[in-house]
Amino acid sequence: MIIGNAARAWTAMAAAFLLAGCAADAAPSGSGQVPPALAGTWSASSAKVNTAGVTAYLPDDPALLALRLHVTGDSLAMDGHTCESPRITTETLPLRTLIEETYDASPDAMGVASPDVPHPTHFITCGSGDIGPSYDRGSWISRLSPDLIAMNWFDGVLLFLKR
Template sequence: MIIGNAARAWAPLAAAFLLAGCAADAAPAGSGQVPPALAGTWSASSAKVDTVGVAAYLPDDPALLGLRLHVAGDSLAMDGHTCKSPAVATETLTLRTLIEETYETSPDAMGVASADVPQPTHFITCGSGDIGPSYDRGSWIAQLSPDLIAMSWFDGVLLILKR
């Protein structure tokens, strides 16, 4: 009888462990809106380029420096790309970690200063649309200061934007 009760209790216990393991591997919990600190219009002031392989752009390419990012609580838009109903997960990471996980080069090769300073980083997944390439955790924006952000962009580009 004891063995029968233990066997019946084992299935729900195993399911709970499996679900807990899946939740631990999932992306960090996110809010339904973009953090208020990112709200407003941002202008690309610099463009760093992953030059490993074929590069579509040059560093500080004029085509990239003309980009403007518009951020509201429920959307982000830039250069014909719009992210609606974003889900945002925030972590504190260094630009070195972000660059090494995102690009095929190092921060030093891209000319990124202060790459080892931890920054609040917002991983963004869109309910519809996109706001840059989608990595394992979504596109990302790192807050370098209240008026300066770094953002992953298409074609191996890292944009630095000013408010």
């Protein structure tokens, strides 16, 4: 009888450990902090537009070039959109992959040069608010250099911003 109870208890305990392990694997990796390299104010220097279909903007539209991204350790804000308590995951990807998956367009069609160089890309999900349209893994910012980033934006727009 004692052996039967111990076996049932062990089975239940093993199942609990397996479920806990699965839940831990399913949790997104990343942190609640914005990478320090992104902190500061960024100004739109160029805007590429997916011109397939109806668009609200033209490439390098003055309204887009007036945008400023303000990044602190715990928030991102631009044009009335604020991402509070962001969760960031980072992956190294070429712009080609991001453009083709986000805009369903080619880099050539959007006028993007050197799309095959991999760059650190930060996928952002917000505890509250937003900082652009949601991509499969959240909005994204790709660090092209210490002072240049690319970011997906609303209405099929790809922004390039300089510090």
